[in-house]
Amino acid sequence: MELWYTEKQTDNFGITAKISKTHVTEKTDFQDLAMIETAEWGTMLVLDGMVMTTVKDEFVYHEMVAHPALNTHPNPKHVLVVGGGDGGVIREVLKHPEVEKAVLVEIDGKVIEYSKKYLPSIAGALDNPRVEVIVNDGYMHIHDHKNTYDVIMVDSTEPVGPAVSLFTQGFYKGIYDALKEDGIFVAQTDNPWFKADLIQSVNRDVKEIFPIVRVYCANIPTYPSGLWTFTMGSKKYDPLAVDETKIPEIDTKYYTPRLHKAAFALPKFVEDLTK
Amino acid sequence: MELWYTEKQTDNFGITAKISKTHVTEKTDFQDLAMIETAEWGTMLVLDGMVMTTVKDEFVYHEMVAHPALNTHPNPKHVLVVGGGDGGVIREVLKHPEVEKAVLVEIDGKVIEYSKKYLPSIAGALDNPRVEVIVNDGYMHIHDHKNTYDVIMVDSTEPVGPAVSLFTQGFYKGIYDALKEDGIFVAQTDNPWFKADLIQSVNRDVKEIFPIVRVYCANIPTYPSGLWTFTMGSKKYDPLAVDETKIPEIDTKYYTPRLHKAAFALPKFVEDLTK
Incomplete structure (x- = not known):
């Protein structure tokens, strides 16, 4: 059978x-x-x-949520991850020695519990002393922490169920306020083949709030269409202005300094969604 | 049902x-x-x-076989497509006005016949007067045409069935000889998630024959893993030396001048296969 x-x-x-x-x-x-x-x-x-997430391809998503933003901000000390209870994004964040504290706010404690038990290569990072794990609603946490974080990463599920509020303009406004004056945020924003409307509407919403908005892609074979988008909103630093030769090599399997800007070069039909 | x-x-x-x-x-x-x-x-x-191929996502593969090579060669007049009986690569080749003649050599006439009937938006290009369609073994055609083509594109199936010979070093040597002294060839070389060995062995083989060898990627949702690789072998021109600002805008849905070099920036685990 x-x-x-x-x-x-x-x-x-x-x-x-x-x-x-x-x-x-x-x-x-x-x-x-x-x-x-x-x-x-x-x-x-x-x-x-x-x-x-899966053990074999998780590195793509987790690296590509974490490293483009952290290699754009010159000194990311305080990082917040909203969602991401499997711990994969946190593991990548901890590869940056300048990060003093990484806070994970996951609404569903069961995701954390079972990830620690069955996905130790991913969730093991949650036990690191630089990490604070909070089981709570990310939307609320954002609104209770003004001017607090250098980088905020939104590692949510799709906009159904508990993640619906994480795709609203009110949430992006809250993120703006929770960031310091030179803060950066990044969110996973689904795939352009089946969810073009979502990418377009997030792009429009984030552009009303952040002066610098950039979209980049990565290949994730177990996600719909294999092509995933990420939307970055930044108050001051432009990921495309980064000097790639100054990005330190870190231990990765997908992200490289050479891919930092290239990931923002979008297929035409995706580029068109961001105009 | x-x-x-x-x-x-x-x-x-x-x-x-x-x-x-x-x-x-x-x-x-x-x-x-x-x-x-x-x-x-x-x-x-x-x-x-x-x-x-599918009507909805065919543009990715066909554009990404054709345009990187044609925008690297300064004057591609004679182009050969091996395989590709659906006509999609030929359609993209014809978007370059400097191409005087595009030859298609497809081993299976039935692919051409049914593509013309059921995939007219793809195969319609085969009736263009600049196109010559030959139903024959591409391996043999290559060996019978020395010093003939500016660009050769290998749009084959996977290395099973009729395409086995198209993944051999003898074939790549034949391609080298069928190209003019500044010729370029490009082949689809499967995906890095399930066929890493193939990409590595093709890379090794092509490097023994061509002085310039580059690998690039594109997202094709209906192909295994959604991430596809293409291997380019060139006698003289380097695709990474192209001035992207000089690439003319053509009517595409995936390829853009901005993506020309970015497509060669590989995920780390793919980059490692080319070393």
């Missing part, structure tokens, strides 16, 4: 992955959570029927 | 697409051919159980 995880990424298209073991399927207070063992991608975390 | 096309891209992972109609399933002299109507991607050509 073969068991397969099949995810309809749209009504008419999806991916399918052979399962060797199901560790957890649980309805948490916020969402449906599954932790499954796949033959192709290793352990896979699924929330509300969407792949969040 | 719902019909779905499910393709195992590896033994343990695949894609699945809802089918609204099956136009053709046929065993040609060379391969299994299917032309199906999918709800997500429009008409889809499948050879030996692998998606070759």
Whole structure:
């Protein structure tokens, strides 16, 4: 007997992955959570029927959330990650020695608990002494912390379920206020093949609040279409003004200093969404 | 009743697409051919159980085979496309007015026939007077035409079935000889997630023959992993030495002058395959 995880990424298209073991399927207070063992991608975390991360390809997403912003800000001491309970973005943030404190605010404590148990290569970073883990609503945390962070990263699920409020202009305004005067924020903003409208509307909203807005892409094979976008809003520093030759080499598998600006060179149909 | 096309891209992972109609399933002299109507991607050509092209995402592959090489060579008059019976690469080649003649050598006439019937937006270009269509073995054509072409593009299937010989060093040597003294060739070289060995071995082989070898990537959602590589071998011109500001804007949906060099900035794990 073969068991397969099949995810309809749209009504008419999806991916399918052979399962060797199901560790957890649980309805948490916020969402449906599954932790499954796949033959192709290793352990896979699924929330509300969407792949969040897998051991084999997680490095792409986590590196590409963290490093472009941290290598744009000249001195990121205080970093906030909203969502990201698997700990992967935090692990990448900690590769930057200038970061003194990284705060994770995850709404669903079960994501943290099961990630620590089944995804130790990702979630192990959450036990680092430079990290503070808070189980709370990121939207509220943002609004309670004015002028606090150098960099804020939004590692949310799609805009369904608990993440709906994280794709609103009110949230982006709150992020602006929670950042220091030269702060930078970055959010995952889904894929351009099936969610072009979302990318466009986020871009419009963020442009009304931040003077510098840039979109970049990365390839994530287990995410819909394999092409993922990230939207960066910055008060002062432009990621495209960075001198790539000055970016220190860090231990990565996807991001490189040579990719720093290149990731912002968008396919024409994606570029058109940002105009 | 719902019909779905499910393709195992590896033994343990695949894609699945809802089918609204099956136009053709046929065993040609060379391969299994299917032309199906999918709800997500429009008409889809499948050879030996692998998606070759779809109406919705074909532009990525076809543009990214054609334009980087044609915008690197200063005066590409004679262009050869090996494979590519759907006509998509030829369509893109014809967007360059300096191309006087584009020759297509496709081994399987059925691919051309059914593409003209079911994929007119792609295959229509094959009727252009600047195009010569030859139904023949590309390997043989290459060996019979020395010092003939400015640019050769290899738009093959994966190295199974009729395309096996198109991934050999003998073929690359033949291409070198079929090119003029400043010629360029480019080939699709599969994806780095599941076929890392292939990319590495092609890179090694091509480096033994061409002085300039470069690899670049593009996102193709219906191809395995969504990340595709292309390997370029050049006798004289380096794609990274091109002045992007001098590249003319042409009508595209993926390639842009701004993406010309950026496409060669590889994810670290892909870059490592080319060393």
